[in-house]
Amino acid sequence: MKLGLQLGYWGAQPPTNHAQLVSAAEAADFDILFTAEAWGSDAYTPLAWWGSATQRMRLGTSVVQLSARTPTACAMAALTLDHLSGGRHVLGLGVSGPQVVEGWYGQKFPKPLARTREYIDIIRQVWAREAPVTSPGPHYPLPLTGEGTSGLGKALKPIVHPLRADIPIMLGAEGPKNVAMCAEICDGWLPIFYSPRLAPMYNEWLDEGFARPGARRSREDFEICATAQVVVTDDRSSVLEMIKPHLALYMGGMGAEDTNFHADVYRRMGYSDVVDEVTALFRSDRKDDAAKVIPDELVDDAAIVGDLDYVRKQIVEWEAAGVTTMVVGARTVEQIQELSTLV
Template sequence: MAQLDLLLPEGKIGNYTIQDTVELAKAAEAAEFRTVWKGESYSTNSFMNLSSIATATETINLGTAITNVFTRPPALIAMSAATLDMLSDGRTVLGLGVSTETVIKSWYGQSYERPLRRTREMIEVLQAMFAEETVEYDGEIFDVGPYPVGFDMDRETMPIYNAAMGPTNCRLTGEYADGWLPVYTPPETIRTLYEEEILHGVEAADRDPADVSVTPLVTTSVAETTAAARTQARRSLAQAMAVGYNGHVAQFGFGDAPDEAAAHWRKGNRDAATAAICDPMVDELTVAGTPEECRSRLQELQEQTGADTISVMPPYTATPADIESMLTALEPITST
């Protein structure tokens, strides 16, 4: 048995309606997935989308993956998350991250300064806002309060996950966050970062390792043939490289492939970008194959990484029907 989550698709506006994501979340709940996550690097607002899902589901958790730490002040993130938590009867998981410099500068029009310090302070301020009646915080980035909070949540706090990639950010995660959302990272590296960095932060803060959950976000392509699935996964990786993950992925020994894919994609040559993705990238960064192959690989991946949950990311080209088929294909390992 594997514990799975679903990262709902971004999709260009028009390709996925709000109702599409609501129906996919309902299907994930029926397939016994633990959490549906929603990003917002473009397309729909994650909190508003998840609010629609909250009223149509009963048990599945609702997570942001991710809300970046640059484009909303702590108070707005806290109010949005608390509102979603009240709508969902306490099912919200707040996933934070620095996103990428490309996204923050090009899409949001913000400067990408001191991302790790901003992340640490954001987590600290939010934890105070969720737990205290009055918040007062004097940091290097944020100066808040004293101010009455006024949230009416049914629980004292809310889990906060961090989408850390580098060693320092992973240590920060172990010290301050409730969970870790690694992405585009090989399984062995996830295990190493957890053992050497996450646990270092846990120890520094005198915390219990069980207090930090691990949920890798993994591109997952299920198709009738292995070749078709790998082609979908390859194209998704090419697009991810273009939005700024090439710098992160380049450190894992894939040669020039990440940078070449990013360069071709940004010039509009999608086919060349897809072809630039090497086989080891598909092997290490995705799960791609027939239903049986993907079920086996996801179970293996959870054991390899030591993850509490694997969050499957559908290929960018997947339609709502494709994702529903994927959920059906993977249900045998979530419900056994």
């Protein structure tokens, strides 16, 4: 089991202590640093800015959204950071949801699995630099031809020779088909709201992908980097209450009312009635009430909150379930130092 630091995306204002957190994580032998994006701060700029002060930690995105960049633009950003970091970059991708993709990026959302597969194929062509990059589409045709184009598009190879032709790609996936595809074509999985209780279900989806012809990895060399709330405390009930508004946002406010992949994760855990109530309250602008209806056991399913002995035992359970890296958030240097003693 390894540790990763999740810086996430920014709130209303830039954070003031992330440089200190990154330095502490590097000193505490954390394996990887992750940044994220939603519809505010991007993932790559903070990763390069704070990652420049590191020497050892891998630098990952968890996740960058497909619709924010064309496949070639994403490949350019990745190969650039991989060079600057001396081969420490990990590209974490995710499709996001229709609310963000069509509402923020102005892109079409349908066929997310086919788009992901095509997107990754193009990225790997760029990094391999074996021939000019082409794609028949239909989602990202290269070169672009047809009505409304100049007809002058040319297949190109990247000017820069990538440091690595095979930068690791991880996928933020939540549904059975997406998780299976992740196991088939990627190097790792970035689950959000992972629950060891559902490990048999997750492993069934992963095994389907591993068994497909041409699968890149096997169970033995595939990473599962699970983001989780891990808090060492003697006041367990207070911390659970602090987490609930965050969960209410993801269950009730992320995605459309009837298309919310985060909510679907909790439905699979057996909390459909809670999800329905949280969604109704959150979308009626009763966000505080939405958080209050979330039971402690729901928080417990995908978080580790308790005293030192309890947290250590839970981490062993997560490792036994297949998780290779616990990706944790931290607000202080002291929290990072405390978490580093757990694995």
